[in-house]
Amino acid sequence: MQRFLNNPDDIVDETVAGFVRAHRDLVRLSPDNARVVVSQSAPQQGRVGIVTGGGSGHEPAFIGYTGRNLVDAVAVGELFSSPTAKSFHDAICAVDGGAGVAVLYGNYAGDNMNVKMARKMAKKDGIDVDTVVANDDVCSAPLAEREKRRGVAGEIFMWKIGGAKAASGASLPEVIGAAQKAIDNCRSIGVGLGPCTLPQVGHPNFEIEPGKMELGIGHHGEPGMRVEDLRTANEVADEMVKIVLDDHDLPDGTEVAVLVSGLGATPVNELYVLYDRIEQQIEARGLKVYRPFVGNYFTSLEMVGATLTVMALDDELKALLDHDAASPGLTT
């Protein structure tokens, strides 16, 4: 295991400490909870607060999207594990400006449970909380059971849209409505070429054999829809676009935002090789790429692979996507 590591038990605390040092212009640590990162611009009186949270190891997600007009506070979990209910609750309290708080998070059992508990705790404090649960991973359940799908990189669009809506002075139901529309309009797929290792475990908890790829892999190595021989970049791009757009039946001429993210150890240039083909394939299906994002936006430690997310846009989503925002992971 070739990595920069002290005691594996300290990795999350050290990550958060280094992150807050590195981005102190935008973020700070909650004085009450070392597992809660708060935007320097939160809370704001009368504005809906935006909270998310999730396991560590996906950097820049989740902490990297804390900033101006984006996420106001993030509850930080152990590597690949949900934050505690207390951390979600502390994050909610840290950004409450009297107009309610939107918790926009991914569909994982631990997160669901802990957000539910945090919401109850916040209710006792008199804070109005509502939630949107991201479920954009097309390979994790059939479309008819979309509520079972996991949340992946589409969460970034959900946060961007929700944060922009809150910044516009919208009410909690309006913010929830916009974030829900964003994630409803998202579909994602991951392709894994190599596994990752949790430092406390010391060996990969799943395998991808040389010469193979796993189509539809989850952000923690959850099994995909199938393992098959690794094909050329263009063939992989074609397959990713096909799976996403077959699931996402969009009218001709629809404008879309496209996000291609590396999973951690894939060289950046390969993401551009994939994107070159992906955009051509999306446009060949009659859609129009309004805005592309290519980079390491949502990783899984040193997993080798990439994800594709497509969000269908309307005028409201376009304006919110382009609304001024600043965070370590995303700036407009």
Added chain:
Amino acid sequence: MQRFLNNPDDIVDETVAGFVRAHRDLVRLSPDNARVVVSQSAPQQGRVGIVTGGGSGHEPAFIGYTGRNLVDAVAVGELFSSPTAKSFHDAICAVDGGAGVAVLYGNYAGDNMNVKMARKMAKKDGIDVDTVVANDDVCSAPLAEREKRRGVAGEIFMWKIGGAKAASGASLPEVIGAAQKAIDNCRSIGVGLGPCTLPQVGHPNFEIEPGKMELGIGHHGEPGMRVEDLRTANEVADEMVKIVLDDHDLPDGTEVAVLVSGLGATPVNELYVLYDRIEQQIEARGLKVYRPFVGNYFTSLEMVGATLTVMALDDELKALLDHDAASPGLTT
């Protein structure tokens, strides 16, 4: 070799094509040369043009620093190989606004030769060209022979400072002076934990054994100052700071910009673990971190490892560092 790849001979063209698609708001391809990326805001009449160039495989460097008030054009080489003299020349011509062109590049034999030729070609065109050669890698030669040192991630600061100076309306000698001061004030070190593979070769062209690290490794796997047992993240951070600051004898209280970059396959969270310690060590030596940068700024395909760059600042450099700029790799 688990990667997204078509024909290895096409990887650079496909990377550039995907890059230009993904960042079309900021960059475009030269109509005359598919290996020259040009800022959407260049050329500007009466403003000094900023050109760089280098081998591919270091993304976001070099192309990713093309944009507004930063690099105006980049000559793109094959993986880990210099761009041609023609590409450097075409890049110079693409950004000439009548006030001369500053070519700010790294100290490698091929780049030196090709920039020299391009400069001669531009002279015949009546374009005034001057150069700064980055040599910030402390482990590649003794300080007494600094002109032999290689250029590494300090180039990013050199481009930022040079681009900002040009944006301020400075003359060519003034832009060269500021960029030269930036790189003179930079020291960098790399630590390698794992090698990378050129797709056309198919196997790593150097090795780092499990349990070992190479201190002072170059951006293409050039041998470092020593191979030793991999130590804890804090011990590695301490050693990086010590080597850089022993070389960089700075007065107490000096303000510095600090850049920690991953080399490609190191998880982002580990960069923050390193940074947390690095900042503490820098401040323990009586310096003050004015502005940190942590992320994958200058990579080497999927090499495992990280680099540290420290730039000493004065009032001019601080103002130029903070000057408005936008590029895929860096935004202020």
